[in-house]
Amino acid sequence: DTFTRNRLQKKTERTCAMIKPDAFLNAGKIVNAIVRSNLRINQLRMCKLTQQEAAQFYAVHSERPFYPKLVDFMSSGPILAIEIVGEDAIAKWRSLLGPTNSETARAERPDSIRAKFGTDNTMNAAHGSDSDETATTELDFFFGSGRVGQCANLSDCTLCIIK
Ligand code: GDP
Numbered sequence: 001d002t003f004t005r006n007r008l009q010k011k012t013e014r015t016c017a018m019i020k021p022d023a024f025l026n027a028g029k030i031v032n033a034i035v036r037s038n039l040r041i042n043q044l045r046m047c048k049l050t051q052q053e054a055a056q057f058y059a060v061h062s063e064r065p066f067y068p069k070l071v072d073f074m075s076s077g078p079i080l081a082i083e084i085v086g087e088d089a090i091a092k093w094r095s096l097l098g099p100t101n102s103e104t105a106r107a108e109r110p111d112s113i114r115a116k117f118g119t120d121n122t123m124n125a126a127h128g129s130d131s132d133e134t135a136t137t138e139l140d141f142f143f144g145s146g147r148v149g150q151c152a153n154l155s156d157c158t159l160c161i162i163k
């Protein structure tokens with residue numbers, strides 16, 4: 001019946017993934033991991049955040065001691081912003097990422113993305129939204145009308161490392 005169907009049916013969600021500057025060269029492998037996990041990439045863009053934009057993206061952490069270091073890191077190179085869609089996409093992507101600290105990830109979840117491609121607790125390869133609400137805000141940040149981040153288009157690319 002309808003009740004049972006609704007209970008068994010998982011929710012289709014959208015989440016905002018981001019491949020951080022430290023893992024940019026491994027973007028292909030990370031994109032591959034998304035696709036292999038039955039998640040769908042709906043939008044993807046490459047850009048570079050200014051310090052102000054990185055500060056805005058992580059504003060929720062502005063009082064934390066690691067904030068200045070995080071903002072410097074997040075504006076240090078190109079990133080890939082990705083809209084992922086799928087069943088339980090938020091939790092599924094966070095699970096693929098593994099623990100926040102890449103060193104912890106290597107101890108506890110050696111197959112996770114942060115274990116394989118990250119370095120420490122700041123440079124941890126990739127981001128994933130933690131709720132429906134943050135997913136909406138973050139997707140709007142990268143893909144909304146007031147989209148943020150310098151364009152890194154092919155014809156006039158000052159970021160591309162493959163010159
Ligand atoms: P996430 O949701 O797993 O990415 O973790 P948080 O939302 O708590 O933190 C955002 C980002 O800040 C993390 O992905 C790390 O890059 C960085 N970060 C979080 N906690 C720490 C910390 O204790 N020390 C340092 N240096 N960086 C941190």
Ligand code: MG
Pocket residue numbers: 128130
């Ligand atoms: Mg977070």
